[in-house]
Amino acid sequence: MSVAPGILRLGAPLALATCLLACAAEGHSDALRADPDSARIAKPARIAEPARIAEPARIAEPARIAEPAPIGTPALIDTPVSDADPASDPGETAALVPDPSPYTVAVSPESRLDAPVLGPATGAQRSPAAAFNGTVHFVAWSDARPGGVWGSRVTTSGQLLDPVGIPLSLSGPVDVASNGDGFLVVGRAGNGSLTGANPASGANEVVAVRVSASGVILGRTTVTTAPDAFNVGVASNGADYLVAWQSFQSNRNYLFRSRITAAGANLDPSGYLVDDHMRDTAGISFDGTNYIIAWNNASPAGRMVVVNPANNLITQTTSLSVLPEALSCQAGACVVAWMQTQSPNVRASRMTPAGVLLDPAGVVVGAREYEDSTLAAGHDGANAVITWSTGIYPDVGGPDRVMYSRLDPSGAVLNPVGGVTLTDDATQAAVSSTPSGALFLWSDQRHGGIRDDLASIYGARLTAAGAVLDAEGLLVSQSANAQHDPALAFDGESFVLAWGDERDVSEQHDQDLYALHVSPSGSLLDAATPLGIGNQRQSLPRVVQSGASTLVTWWDCEDGGFLDCEIAGKHLTPSASTDMSFPFHLQNVSHTPPALSAGDGSVTVNAFIDTLIDMPIGAEVGPDGVPGTPIYPGDFPPVASTRVASAHAGGPFHLVAWIPGTYASGPVNAVVSIFNGDYFSGLLPISAPTAQARSVAVASSGDTLLVAWHDITTGASRILARRVSPDGILLDADPFVVAEHPECPAPATTYNAQSYPANAVDLGANGLVFDGQRFVLAWKACGDASDDVTGALIGTDGVVQARFPVTSDAHRDGTPSLAVTDAGAVLAAYAAFRAAPDLGTWRVLTRRLDIVAP
Template sequence: MTCLLAFASGCQEPGNPGGDTQPLDPTRHLYAGPAREVQLIANQAVLGFYADGGAFRAGYVTHDVAVQDGITELTPYHYTAAGVRTVGGALGVETGGILREDGTDLGGGSAARTSPSGAVEITRGAAVEVLTNREDGIEQAWRFAAAPDGRGDLTVNVQITGQRFVGQTANGLHFQSSDGLGFRYSHAVWLDAAGHEWPIQATWQDDHIAITVPGELVAESAFPATLDPTISAEAAIDTPVNGWSGQSSQAPAIAFDGTNYLVVWADQRLSRNEDIFGTRISQAGAILDPAGITITSAAGRQLHPTVAFAGTQYVVAWEDFKISGGTEADIGAARVSTAGAVTALGHVAPSAQNETQPQIAASGGNALLVWNNAGDIRASLFNGTAFSGAISVTADATAQTDPAVAADPGGNYLIAYSEGAIATADLRGQLVTAAGAVSGAAFTISAGAGRQYDPAASFDGTNYVVAWSNNNAGLNLFGTRVSTAGVVLDTRTEGVTPNVGGVSISSAAANQELASLSCVAGACLIAWQDNRNNATTGSDIFAQRLTTSGALTNNGAEFTISAAAKGQFVPAVTSNGTSFFAVWEDGRDVGINTVFGSGVTAAGAVTSPSGLVMATGNNRQSTPALGAAGATTAVFWADSKNFGSDIEMARFSGASKLDASAHAVSTAVFEQNSPAVTSSAGNFFVVWNDSRGGVDRDIFGARVDAAGNLLDAGGRAISTATGDQLVATSTSSARSSTTRPATSRSATSRSAPSPAIRAARPSRSTPRPASSSWCGVTTGSRPTPTSSARGSAPPARCSTPMASRSRARPAASSRRGSRSSPAPRSWSGRTAGSTRRATSSARASRSPAR
């Protein structure tokens, strides 16, 4: 290839690569400054501190931080639902003293510097204070290389200015500016050289924070040892500032507790294998858990969750493919309180068979969980605390699949399922009592021509209502009421066959499938995945209101809940008694499906036509690429701070970071990702996958000069042919060079320090780096943390994100490895004779450290 595009370098002729073109040798590893892995360079580019005059600065989409004269100043940012950024007042943080109980003063010094990993280190006498910028805030650590002089308790005092103290919770101390935004100063962890961790409480004492390590613990610890809390921006007490998670979320389910909803889904933010996450949302659609609720992050893959509200708590169940490389699943379950606290319930009636397709319905404080057990239908009754043994609903040679379940107010249940050969399966029903016993014989709900499958079920106050897909004349939706005695109430004549169960709900062109149903007194809302507009928007989410009084009939016309580009799939809907809330898997961000949602009124009005993102958390930076132009090195990456990733960059010269904040290369609509970069004529040339056309992925590119100026605003089209063009590779006019390192996370935003806060307290001290580990590369000498003490193992984020997955049930051939780790030990208190004892969560409120 003579040149990739004329504007890349003026299209020099072969053998005459003009100017200072320096093609990169594709056989050698790329470095910027000191020899470091490209992943660490990419991480530092978006999170690391950089020198700016007499200050060190860093930031993230939720905060800015400046360190000067020993004072750390943090400014919180928050994004409204409309994407507007608001800025809060600054918080000043300074180490005020390090003391032993006998009066020994261990403080002193204030010389500051940056470490190769991008942290700021401030020498504080016997300790080194280390400030590390993270996605969720700042980690402030004091590292003691040796046992400190003196006797008794070891106390670190932290002075606070700029914001007022507003309260203390289990997650830490909370500070707030006059505009409402603020920060949470977490409780700390004492980590010794043997890898043991102990939670240490931070307390507010008049005008400062005190963090006290008991003297007995200091005496027993192996050194070096570290004390490290975190400081995170929040919009209200224990309400962190977050954005879109940037990773795949899929297969949502939803339930209502009388006040709020709980949405659950399968999520890949921690690794390429799915975990079950959730969030509570208000009836107005406000996200109440911006960082999400981790319901399970066990080894293996957790898929297809289901949820119901049982009296005082939610019950969630899912498929658990727990064996690496295996195909056998059990059903996992957990309780979730209305406050979002999770209690694991283990596996429900596990067996050697493959257990999939869980569905759950609740009545009062009880619930019935049903699933497919290798072609038979099984059930288990939840009594408010635990599940019973398996109940055999079907046990004959005929295959049964696709179970659905609904509950009536008396605590009884109807299970609907598909039975028979795939091409001609009928829809069958079975009643189950409140005691969990099968009631009467199974009965036929519909034996129409073709296949009846994928049922959904609810209760309208008088009867059960069941809807399903039928493929006899296209893929259409049918439904019927079923009495509590098991009588099918709505039938049709099919050809010359009378009394075929079910009446038509939707028979539009193309396919109507994967329906979800929710009913209130005398009425229902059914939502489904619809392909009638496949040529323009792909699959959409359609809905229909139903009347159930006297007969099952459509109420008004079908309407669209979401018809965004690139497809919406697998809806789930529930009711608060008067209106409805629908959630679905949305493909508008090409390559990464995301759970969206919207309210729907009883009249069929969609309250959020553009949809609301349900899967929020820390933004993600992925697929970094590294290039060099002369003495300047630049890293480019895909950044998800806005919905749909953009291309951003930052520059280095040797070991120094040149850019105060990231430079946007492309912020076009939809997804830009997978950049590749080379250099020519003193400029960088970066190309990437681009979905701005709204249908296919194209290749776009842009030149950026060594000063960081974008020479091709917005990027120029390189290939917009029909179909997808993927994984761009850039080349200089001599020989090719491609960089495709592993995935990282982070983001950038910067601010100047406040003179008022800098002047509020005199300067005092300086540090040295706590170590960090990122994708197998370790810097510094911090003792290895006990992963379970921090709530979970460090997330596996070192591989390219999985692309959008098919709607079909995924094969369970790829599993997450074990996350087990040695049990951590917790300081049990100051009581005489107390000893260390094990704890399973030394700091549940903190994010896993890198």
């Protein structure tokens, strides 16, 4: 990995929270807010060994917190309280909120960071399908982005008319057909919602989406509600459409068909049975007069039927002597293609509309390398084109190539024996024929680098003479550069905001780390600057301020995912930028940033290592940005964890909290640590030992630390918290409830990215700050229409003063990060998915939160 020069205009006063709290204690909080540089405090005295945990009096159980009203843009948001029952979990008390809350929170309109950079769409795009309407192709594909299936129009000149794509809200794979004007895309309803909301009907329903020639979605039609429907296909007679699909019922595969009109009416809502004991559908096509449906079975090998546009069978099921895998017809001529199971050959045969194979043994058009290869066929009325991916031998590797070959009307192969290679490192070939050629499509891994889940849809045009016009391929699946996992801190003049960015994916950089400055009012002050770049994955940053320095740390992962990771960093001053490296190595999955905390000139980085000893590790960072010798607490039992958070506890002390267990949920534990010696307090059980916490955050007011976490012990998501003194005394007899979200999907107890369903609760390690008067906490939860960001105010006395929405819209929002100015203004940053035509991806947005006290 190489690290680019950093941001040089960075400076800061002493730690904000400690200063504000000390001045407030002397009765000068108003003066300090007016002039944040008017007072500074001395470093606190060294804290003695912590005593055993005290058991303070139990807190009375108040009323629960009511949901606030949706936010305005901007608006003052009141947070009234209902008279609902208090929390009833034994040993836990709900936090008190005044009724009504005297606090209001002004939430600013959202602000973007820098201008979008167009490139490969974020995530993986696979299984393309396409059709031609006489003017343009419409290409659709399975997409890792919200929306599930996206599409774009491509002209015969190779122009991409929808640069960031059109979300179709389906679950792939899909098929596409055109009636000469618009397009019909068919697939399953699945979980392809842009907002993350569950589909109104079953996820396995087959749905047809109508798209106009200008790329406008005209409507959706339910084709069938049959259980376990899959493997859909569609063809058009030039006016309407015929859809075929499989349904697995009673341990058998059934094949059905239904007509859909150009206006979207389903003429056969119950479907017509085609076969009740089939294996795989080869395809559906229109030969100019009738529809042809071909599929394969164990006995006989292959089958086909002819159906007229009125959905009447013209011929009964006809047996084929081959196992067809691809079918295409045009102007009374058809071609079927298959891959032989006993040899590496790819074969094709001309076929009459009556099902007569004109080349019974098949013509060898190419070769495959393994059975995971894919096959597609097209026909322009004269010549047939066959395209396939070669597959990869398991445990051997090697490139997966996309190839093609053509057959003339006599069945002669028009290309060299073995086929022509279109590209390497690609799979899932598809083709869309035109009267003058074809458009090849495939899923390409050239941008994947060390992570093959960055596959993109590429294409290449073929002329009628067989020439490929796009030797390097056309990038079809595009979006703006994705931005992920923001983190920020205030440097005394402005916020330093860092995030993971995919603008350099085309250079096989996977994800790099960028940063810029944001003013206290929320406006951008400069352009994005790379902090960590290279072909490894730079992700999950953490930012803190210490004196005149800003420190940024992040995970640098070799395999491009979240495995085999080390901590990298930048030590930034107004005049210099220094690389930092740490001997912290992580083999398991991490979804939280390194724990970084600073105060009174003491900066520590904390994490867990699991390569050798499975235990916490920490290091102090010197004023020059050079980490000291790592410290391991030798009296702790070995246990791996990827979820660690920390905060400065005063003087040289820091509170480090974590959730034991690499993948599973578990209790929240903590220690008070000092890194210029070898001191760790005894283990502090922040939660009950049987608790199931998912993530944790820590912040300090100077004389009180607050630990907050996402808890799923009861099966529903809750945000819990507990206060700790700087010398390791638990100030609350039990954790208190900040918020409850029984309406949100409960995530699995196993901790990984895939176990977070849409609209699930998530609290990030960067989501808790102290604004000089109170703690401000923010997390992601399910909103009325999509994922939203929610906040809460918590006093140093452990009382929840208010809850408020930060976002309330139909966009999917990610886990927020917070930072606070010297004057107490909070800036929230979060990634949100925006399908707008200039984005089509996740982008980091900011909102300023101004808290108005009574």
